Amino acid sequence: SQQGEEDPQALSIQEGENATMNCSYKTSINNLQWYRQNSGRGLVHLILIRSNEREKHSGRLRVTLDTSKKSSSLLITASRAADTASYFCAVQNTGGFKTIFGAGTRLFVKA
Amino acid sequence: DVKVTQSSRYLVKRTGEKVFLECVQDMDHENMFWYRQDPGLGLRLIYFSYDVKMKEKGDIPEGYSVSREKKERFSLILESASTNQTSMYLCASSLSDTDTQYFGPGTRLTVL
Incomplete structure (x- = not known):
């Protein structure tokens, strides 16, 4: 079945709040990447985290990787x-x- | 910055037509990919290429073929378009097997 399953499917928050998205997968990985897509556009790479890394930061983004649980989270x-x-x-x-x-x-941030 | 361009943003074709989608990257990347994106299904890999004239089937190659005659250009061909091929098509390239993929803006294809 599909790898890289995100949770939740949709998330609606107020501006200023934090947003957390989760990803689960099934097999051993080399790396896990997070991408963003604005409506009707191509994907833009955000962060790549390798299997031997546990956490990475980029600006307001924080990605964690737990290979024992086969899961990752993206925090904005x-x-x-x-x-x-x-x-x-x-x-x-x-x-x-x-x-x-x-x-x-799908993340909705309300102004 | 890597730039990946696709020949059309929007395309409308009729059932049975032969359709060419072109993708060009300007960073001398070895690998190029074609995906289709449908609501609720995420991105599904159609074909990829790791070198000129080399191609490998992805998860959903049926009804499609590809061509890579030059390193910078990867074409997706719908031999006889069908309505179930109405979708968003995304091209991507990467420098190496384990590297980030850089995406083009996408082509939204409608087959009537």
């Missing part, structure tokens, strides 16, 4: 209306070439 702090988008996790399995994307979490 102090959200802004401009953060409204769909967020996808993507996993690259060990020994594989393909990167497999989940169905995404």
